[in-house]
Amino acid sequence: DAKTTQPPSMDCAEGRAANLPCNHSTISGNEYVYWYRQIHSQGPQYIIHGLKNNETNEMASLIITEDRKSSTLILPHATLRDTAVYYCIARSYFGNEKLTFGTGTRLTIIP
Amino acid sequence: GAVVSQHPSRVICKSGTSVKIECRSLDFQATTMFWYRQFPKQSLMLMATSNEGSKATYEQGVEKDKFLINHASLTLSTLTVTSAHPEDSSFYICSARGDRSSYEQFFGPGTRLTVL
Numbered sequence: 001d002a003k004t005t006q007p008p009s010m011d012c013a014e015g016r017a018a019n020l021p022c023n024h025s026t027i028s029g030n031e032y033v034y035w036y037r038q039i040h041s042q043g044p045q046y047i048i049h050g051l052k053n054n055e056t057n058e059m060a061s062l063i064i065t066e067d068r069k070s071s072t073l074i075l076p077h078a079t080l081r082d083t084a085v086y087y088c089i090a091r092s093y094f095g096n097e098k099l100t101f102g103t104g105t106r107l108t109i110i111p
Numbered sequence: 112g113a114v115v116s117q118h119p120s121r122v123i124c125k126s127g128t129s130v131k132i133e134c135r136s137l138d139f140q141a142t143t144m145f146w147y148r149q150f151p152k153q154s155l156m157l158m159a160t161s162n163e164g165s166k167a168t169y170e171q172g173v174e175k176d177k178f179l180i181n182h183a184s185l186t187l188s189t190l191t192v193t194s195a196h197p198e199d200s201s202f203y204i205c206s207a208r209g210d211r212s213s214y215e216q217f218f219g220p221g222t223r224l225t226v227l
Contacts, residue, residue, distance in 0.1 A: 036218075043115075043204045043218035044155065087154075098145065099206070099216055101155040 004088045009106040018075040020105050022088030025069040031092050033064060034099070035073045037084040044087065044101075047073065083109045113139045115207050117219035124195055125227055132190045132222045134205030140185035141207035145216065146178070149202040161188055185209075195226040 005023040012018040024033060035047040048055055048062045050071070055062045061074040075082055087104040114137040124130050134144060143162050147155040159175075161167035161182035169175045177199075179191040188207075192199055206218040 038155075041202070041221065041223070043117075043206070043221045046215060046217070098157055098160060100157065101147075103154050 004090055004102055006086070006088050006102065006105045008103065009108070011108050011110055012075075012078045013110050014080060015077055018078040018082065018107060018109070020073040020075075020086050020088075020107060021070065022073070023070045024088070024090045027068050027090045028092070031090045033062065033068075033071050034089045034091055035060070035062065036087045036089065036099075036101075037082075038087070038104070039081075039084045047086075078107075078109045080109050080111065083107060113137075113207070113209070113215075113217045115141075115205065115217045115219040117203075117205055117222050119222060120220065121223040121225070123225045123227065126196050127194055129191055129193045130195055130224060132192075132203055132205075132224075134188045134190070134207065134219050136186050136207040136209065136217070139207075139209040141188070141209050142185065143208045144182055144188040145206045145208075146180060146188075146190050147204045147206070149204060149221075155204060158190075192224065195224070197226045200224055200226045 032049050032051050034049040036044040038044045048060050050062045064071040085104040085106050087101050116135045118133045145160050146158045148158050149155045157170050158173045159167045159169045159180050161180050163182050163185050167180040182188040202221050202223055204221040206216040208216045
């Protein structure tokens with residue numbers, strides 16, 4: 001699986017959009033970009049995933065650059081409950097099925 | 112999404128005892144289950160992968176005789192920490208994947224183990 005790089009921490013004001021970047025410059029053609037988050041002392045929660053098109057669901061939007069070397073997770077209206085560690089993972093849809101977690105970004109929503 | 116439960120949510124035990132943690136997929140059949148360990152302020156580290164009815168595959172550095180994994184049914188996997196020591200104190204998280212979940216992994220809420 002391709003390695004991903006994320007900033008260790010970010011702050012965002014409550015009610016504003018939180019934009020979390022992720023670099024995955026070595027991603028291969030069959031690797032998807034997955035985002036999970038982990039609220040303190042809980043198991044990870046799936047947010048969204050995508051291959052090359054932008055994706056949106058009820059939780060977030062995922063913007064993937066045309067060259068697929070980076071992506072941005074957008075939480076459109078951040079709330080205090082969005083404070084968590086966010087993990088960006090590049091994983092092959094086939095073959096190796098393990099999710100390997102990096103260090104993630106600790107997002108703190110400021111009241 | 113699919114629901115995965117873990118039991119117990121937290122356990123405190125004495126050094127030298129064994130502790131069993133259960134992981135259940137509540138509304139789907141999990142052909143593959145994964146066990147992770149997470150130390151404070153660190154990321155999740157995969158310990159082992161288990162497929163129903165077969166032996167678990169352990170990651171490098173994880174002692175298979177210390178962390179016994181059983182995946183006897185499509186809805187239940189257990190992790191037994193044998194002869195636990197204080198350094199085994201950690202947050203243990205399971206996740207499950209089923210054939211109809213398109214390779215998505217659903218995570219349990221975790222079990223906090225404290226060994227005195």
